[in-house]
Amino acid sequence: MIFSAHDLKEFSGFAARLADAARAETLPRFRKGTTIFNKAGPWFDPVTDADREAERALRRMIEKIYPRHGVLGEEFGETKGEEAWRWVLDPVDGTRAFMCGTASWATLIALEYDAAPVLGLIDQPFTDERWIGAGGETLYTRCGETVAAKTSGLKDIAKARLSTTDPLASGYFSDAEAAAFARVAKASRVARFSLDAYAYGLLAIGELDIVIESSLQRHDYAALIPVVEGAGGIVTNWQGEAPGTDEKGELIAAATPELHAAALELLKG
Numbered sequence: 001m002i003f004s005a006h007d008l009k010e011f012s013g014f015a016a017r018l019a020d021a022a023r024a025e026t027l028p029r030f031r032k033g034t035t036i037f038n039k040a041g042p043w044f045d046p047v048t049d050a051d052r053e054a055e056r057a058l059r060r061m062i063e064k065i066y067p068r069h070g071v072l073g074e075e076f077g078e079t080k081g082e083e084a085w086r087w088v089l090d091p092v093d094g095t096r097a098f099m100c101g102t103a104s105w106a107t108l109i110a111l112e113y114d115a116a117p118v119l120g121l122i123d124q125p126f127t128d129e130r131w132i133g134a135g136g137e138t139l140y141t142r143c144g145e146t147v148a149a150k151t152s153g154l155k156d157i158a159k160a161r162l163s164t165t166d167p168l169a170s171g172y173f174s175d176a177e178a179a180a181f182a183r184v185a186k187a188s189r190v191a192r193f194s195l196d197a198y199a200y201g202l203l204a205i206g207e208l209d210i211v212i213e214s215s216l217q218r219h220d221y222a223a224l225i226p227v228v229e230g231a232g233g234i235v236t237n238w239q240g241e242a243p244g245t246d247e248k249g250e251l252i253a254a255a256t257p258e259l260h261a262a263a264l265e266l267l268k269g
Contacts, residue, residue, distance in 0.1 A: 003113065008134045011119055014065060015109050018058050019123040019130060022091050022107040025054035027125045031101045047095060051075055054091030054107070062087050074219045086112045088222040094165075094196030103127055104198040110222035120226035122201045131201045131227045138230030140205050149231040151255035152206035157262040160188040160209040163199040167191070172215040177250070180238075181212055183266045200224040200253055204231035209255045210263050214238075216249035228253045234260045238267050 029050040055075045062071055070081030073089040087109065092098050094105030103126040111119040119134040130141045131149060138149040154160060162185055165171070169178040185191040188210065195202070197220070202208040204227050213221075221243055225235045234257055237243050238250040252267070254260035 003118070005135060008119065011111050012132055012134050015111065015119060015121045015132065016130070018061060018087075018109050019107055019121055021057045021061060022054040022109075022123065023125040025057055026050045026092060026098075026107065030098065030126060034099070047075060048092065048098060050098065051092045051095060055089055058087075058089050058091065058109070072218060074217075084114045086115070088112060088117075088219050090197075090219040090223070093220060094198070097194065097196055102194070104195045106197040106201070108197055108219065108223040110226070112222060117222045117225045120223035120230075122197055122223060122227055124198055124201070129201065131204055133204075133226030133228070133230035136230055138204055138227050140201075149204040149227075150206060151203060151228075151231050151233045152209050153232070154209045154255050155258035157184075157187050157210075157259055157266075158189065160259060160263075161207070162188040162191045162210045162212070163193065163195050163202075163208050164191075164212050165194060165196050165199075167193055172213065174214070177214050177248075180267045180269060183269065184210070184212060184263050187262075187266055197224060200228055203233060203253055203255060204228055206255070209259060211251075211253045212263070212267070213251045214249055216243075216251050218244065220249070221251055224251075224253065232256075236260070236264075238264070240264055 034048045034050050052075050055073045068082040070086035072078045090108040092105050093108045098105040107123040109121040110117050122131040128143050132139050139146050140149040169175045199211045228235050233255050235253045237246055243251055
C-alpha cells in the first residue's frame with residue numbers, strides 16, 4: 001500500500017465530514033415516522049428515506065472531493081473508480097433498529113485500498129458517539145471528548161460478553177450456524193442481541209468481548225475491521241481467514257487472539 005500517515009489523516013478528516021453529513025439526513029428522521037420501504041419483494045428487507053438520502057449526500061461529497069475514487073454503497077451499488085481507493089458506505093446499518101426507534105443503528109464508512117480496508121468509521125448520531133480506526137489505532141469520541149479506544153483484553157471465554165444481531169436460524173444464521181453460535185453463547189458469561197454494528201463499537205471500548213455474525217455483505221463489515229483492529233482486537237471469518245474470503249458473510253470479532261481462538265474452536269464444534 002502506497003500512502004502516508006498524512007494521507008490517512010486527511011482521509012480520516014473527510015470521513016468525519018461524511019459522517020456529519022449523514023447525521024444531517026438521519027437524525028431529523030429518527031423517531032419521527034420516517035417512510036419505510038421493502039426492497040426485497042416477498043421478504044422483508046427494509047430501507048428508509050434516511051438510508052437513501054444520506055447515501056446520496058455522501059456520494060455527492062466523494063464525487064466532488066475525490067472524483068477518481070470508487071464508491072460502493074448499500075442502496076445504490078458500486079461506482080467504479082480510476083484509482084485503487086474505494087469508499088464503502090452503509091448510511092444506516094440496522095434499519096430495523098432505526099424503524100423501531102432503538103439507538104443501536106449506526107452509519108458505517110470505510111475506505112479501502114486495493115480492496116483492503118484501511119480506514120473505518122462507526123457513527124451513532126443519537127448518542128453522539130463516533131469511532132474512527134486508521135493507521136493501527138482507533139479513536140472514540142463521545143459528546144466532544146476523544147480518547148484512544150482499547151478492547152477489554154479478556155482471554156477467558158467463561159467471562160466473555162457475547163453479541164450477535166439475531167441468534168435464531170430464522171434470522172441471519174443457517175441452522176448449523178445458529179447451533180454453532182449457541183455453543184459459544186453457552187460457554188460465555190452473557191449474551192446480548194440486536195445491536196447491529198454498534199456492538200463492534202462497544203467491543204472496541206471494552207464493553208463487549210466477542211461479536212459473531214453471518215450473512216454480512218461488504219458494506220456491513222468493511223468499516224468494522226479497522227475500528228476493532230485499531231483497538232487491539234481481531235476480526236476474521238469463521239475459518240480464521242480474512243473477512244470476505246468465503247461467500248457466507250460470516251464474521252467473528254474478539255477482544256484478544258486467545259478469546260478469538262477459543263470462540264473459533266467452539267464454532268467448529
